[in-house]
Amino acid sequence: MSNLTPREIVSELDKFIIGQADAKRMVAIAMRNRWRRQQLPPELRDEIAPKNIIMMGPTGVGKTEIARRLAKLAGCPFFKVEATKFTEVGYVGRDVESMVRDLMEIGVNLVRKEEMDKVKVKAEKHAEDALLDILLPNSKPQSSGMGFFGASSEPQIEEKPAADAASTREKFRKMWREGKLDGREVEIEVTVQGGGVEIMSMPGMEGMGMQVSDMIGKMFPGKKKTRKVNIREAYEILIQQESDKLIDMDNVAELARERVEQTGILFLDEIDKIAGKHDGGGSADVSREGVQRDLLPVVEGCVVNTKYGMVKTDHILFISAGAFHYSKPSDLIPELQGRFPLRVELSSLGKDEFYRILTEPQNALTVQYKALLETEKLSIDFSKEALEEVAANAQKINEDTENIGARRLYTIMERILSDLSFDAPDRSGETILIDREYVKEKLQDVVEDRDLSRYIL
Known part of the structure; x- marks a missing residue:
């Protein structure tokens, strides 16, 4: 800024x-x-x-x-x-x-998010080491007691000398980085937050209730629990845990x-x-x-x-x-x-502004609908005349019923594209151009019937 x-x-x-x-x-x-x-x-x-x-x-x-x-x-x-x-x-x-x-x-x-981004590289390194400690519990003097499921080399690690254990550890590190261990599972300790105690406070005294609730929460810290997860998920959990250790929450709060x-x-x-x-x-x-x-x-x-x-x-x-x-x-x-x-x-919006809203912004409604239907391999495009018709209808309905500004475009676009959205999985691979006639056809009944448009649009 x-x-x-x-x-x-x-x-x-x-x-x-x-x-x-x-x-x-x-x-x-x-x-x-x-x-x-x-x-x-x-x-x-x-x-x-x-x-x-x-x-x-x-x-x-x-x-x-x-x-x-x-x-x-x-x-x-x-x-x-x-x-x-x-x-x-x-x-x-x-x-x-x-x-x-x-x-x-x-x-x-x-x-907190900014601080986590700063320590991300260090947290990833620590998480990788912690993951290898879990995979090879005897490769370091301090054993974590966690096992590795499906590792054929595990029984031999106890008899290997320290140098050989270090070599095995590096092999596992290489396999992990290449993604060869992603399908395996490990047991990992996670902290489960205990059920928070909510204090019903008097109106105007929410601050006191919040402090009492926070104090009780500190008296009953979260319990540790062992979970069996795949290695990729374990790595993400460990990154979170290591980031929490590296961040000073008092400094974050300040x-x-x-x-x-x-x-x-x-x-x-x-x-x-x-x-x-x-x-x-x-x-x-x-x-x-x-x-x-x-x-x-x-x-x-x-x-x-x-x-x-x-x-x-x-x-x-x-x-x-x-x-x-x-x-x-x-x-x-x-x-x-x-x-x-x-x-x-702020001024009210008219037909010209509605047309610009449909075409100019990076997050325009037309862009959103195209992207949504593209997930079903259905390509749609809007002609200039079709969008002009949508804009004109939005202005007319706002004048006839209640002026809700650009939000009217949501209801009209949904009305126009509802059939296509429903049939999209069955029309995969098609390309459809939405023109003025298509828009008029979809809006004909509600535009002509003012009472109906009050309810539908």
Whole structure:
């Protein structure tokens, strides 16, 4: 991310998301500002707060996809959560601080994977030696007591001198690397985690329940159990075990905490659902406002207790999104509004955008369906006119029923290709061109019958 300018970030997002130039520019600037902040002296760095963003627009226009692709591009901890999952403290439901704990868990997994990649070569070497110890238990002074099934040379190893045993060991190493031992089986010790103890905690006290559960889990560590597996599977298990020995989990947790605090992104979806109008309505509105007030300190900057230690939320970037059909950002409590200074409206998608979505992105639906049916040796292709017809139908149905944006393309494409998907195993080796007439034929009944299209498309 440190090498990407805002223009390059937008260019990367363009590979997967069509249109929405304003939203892409805004998130690109926000991400670049995070890098800029890291270059400043510590006394000034701590004063610069992240510029949180509210993205407004109907469903299916790319709000979530922009945030997800951005996080993948940046390689930073990212967690998406629906604001509707939370309830005010005192009600039954999730505590808002739980999203920070989930983000920390993602950060730990991210750093752990990176550390495992760093020690992979060393872990593979150790795993290979451990595997040879199991195959030839007497080739080293310390015997593991594990046997090798089907090794004709095993009875003679005990009588051989050390030099001869070393020579045999190297022969086995060569055979293993050439794949000649893959069909054999060995017994290997694995650690089986005991059944976790789940503590039912009071609403708003999930942190305490998590700590008690973790403490009980440490009191009853996992048991060791012998499994009989083939050599290739044993090698993978040993790599995992050796990697765990080489990685310092305390260091991983510390690195993850720093990364979460400095580069973490929390995506709050459906924030409009907790923006109730202040008309003195019923308890639902009271609860919505309560969620906002619980959310405020987390967005503002506080310390959240996780099982990996205390995490400060001062510099976590919050990106929120909502359709805002029945409410508007000004319906949020003023304090929370002030914590989301940047706002961008995403435009609705029309026929032209739908056509581009079907043809331009690397992961376009047409590419996905072609690849899926290719597994059955059935080749399909789409004519330009066919995709234009699909795009026009998507726009028409969105206008006539409910506007669900680009998600409408999923339902239409599935409708068009359902027969081919079903018959694909019987049509292996064929090549089929899907043209405008084919699309019209498959969509004719649902397009003409408006009530039917409400249910099917």
